[in-house]
Amino acid sequence: MFSYRIPLDEWITSLVTFMETRFGGFFEGFSTGISFMVTILKDGMLLPHPLVFILVISAVTWYMAGWKNSIIAFLGLLLTENIGLWIAFVETLALVLTAEILVILFGIPLGIWAARSNRFNAVIRPVLDFMQTMPAFVYLIPAVMFFGLGLVPGVVATFVFALPPLIRLTNLGIRQVPAELVEAADAFGATGLQKLMKVQIPVAKPTILAGVNQSIMLGLSMVVIAAMIGAGGLGEDVLRGIQRLRVGQGFEAGLVVVVLAVILDRITSGFGQRRSYNGRMAS
């Protein structure tokens, strides 16, 4: 249609290159921090005998989500150990947890900010839309350029992918706190911080926790894709199954991802429900 083609790809490439050369040091430091965190988590979880750790996870599941879920978790984890995917399982768990910690660290404050400022909300909304609808694979390319191959770009790509739901739900949760509750605190002369800590966050907690749950689930789906850039873990086994057309092997790894998803989902959604049920808080 036009003889001139906008060189969008070149612009993006040069931007990424610019950032890489300009902020290389920062990315390197960040990279070290992330891989350190993943390694600590992974090694920590691999330290005890698998059976001990399986029992610990089952106990946590029992506490948070009842005995039925606990049995599912226990059997699923035994199976994982049995088919030799234990280490991959732990690697994936460490990766997801690291990404989720970052998501919580950034997502909740950004969500609160979005709830308190309509202007910021207007700015961040299209960004979140972009982050969520952009095909997940696309994140992998700049992630690799900034952080090289391996764990760290996997964590970063997972982080970017899993961040939006937490921001959205934190924002929503706080905006949905009944106006009268906030007015009640205001009428007593509460400061902004007091309103936030004593009223808005506690009342929005179930919604925020639903956001945490959603972001973990999304993160888990990204973790498998991240195996394409060498993030390791269960995704690698799935990928290998695809590349070598080994249906059985691929399914085995996929099944363990499902087990992990179920456990994380039950624990985190149990967390939200437990606390909001009867309006009660353990803390």
Added chain:
Amino acid sequence: MSDKIVVRNLSKIFGNNPGKALKALREGMSKEEILREQGQMVGVYDVSFSVRKSEIFVLMGLSGSGKSTLQRLINRLHEPTSGEILIDGIDITRLGSKELRKFRRKHFCGMVFQNFAILPHRTVLENVELGLEIQGVDPKKRQDRAKEMIRVVGLEGNENSYPDELSGGMQQRVGLARGLAVDADIMLMDEAFSALDPLIRRQMQDELLELHQKMQKTIIFVTHDLDEAFRLGHRIAIMNDGMIIQTGTAEEIISRPANDYVKAFVEDMNRSNVLTAGSVMQPVLETAFKGDGPRTILRKMRKKGLSGIIVTDTGRFVKGYVRADELADYIKKHGDMESIPFNDALLQEAAVVMEDTPLNEVINMYTDHQYGPFAVTDRHNRLKGVIVRGAVIAALSECR
């Protein structure tokens, strides 16, 4: 009694160009026109009133009349567009945000809301502590105070319950205790009892009156219910369309409605409950003293065309009632005497009611006192006026 809160020419426009709307209002544009042409909402327009110390002041109006907006202007939960709000002489519209917070902590017992607005994740005790917590009172002290208030509102034993374990009435007691716990003197109540069922509601109203007796807070109470307004309010401001139409005691509003709107409002009320003897009494035309002597008394009656007269002592204390026909007979019997002494047998027991006796009670006395007017007395039993029998019925039927 001093004025605790003075509001002068207060207006609130919701919109992006309040000045323009105010100007249009001053030029006589209606609120509907402003909403249609400027897209701005007039919440409250040019309202002035004052609330006395320890008074229960009721803002009464239908939904959309601006009563809740007006209440929220008083503690600046809504930012006033123009006008002054003086509390203890300080114009709070001029306070900066930090000073305003301080002022709220010192002067306001928070608010009590229709839907209670207590925190679902906190126990009763923790909820009652909220205001004190915000003030930064130390935990031990605020717990003691909260426990005391929980006892005052009759919730002892429920300190560790969660709101969803309590009935509506109990939840509102928590809201009330939360306000009372704060050592301040102005309490704002927004439709506080409107969500409760009628029996509980009445009970809560009684308890509020009782608590008010004890604690003497200045209360601004918003309601859409005229019965409630008249029951609770020392004075009532009736609002419509963002303006106060009439301010006064229940009696003033009922007996002298400012316009047809108020009149229509009070028509549904059971007048006999609110009208008192004092509001229908007439001035005393003439009284007699025992020392007057029968002839003088009879002359007094003839002069004013009365069929009977109330006899008082010099301190205007009612002694009884004398009928003209009986007195005339008595004089005829002793007609030959130069000066006839007054005989106490002539005195009949007078029907005496206090100024603030409700009219329906006055009606009940009709059967006991067949003759004569009712003598209306003040608190010291001094004669203030009389009620002619017909006047009671007339006053009651007037508004039907």
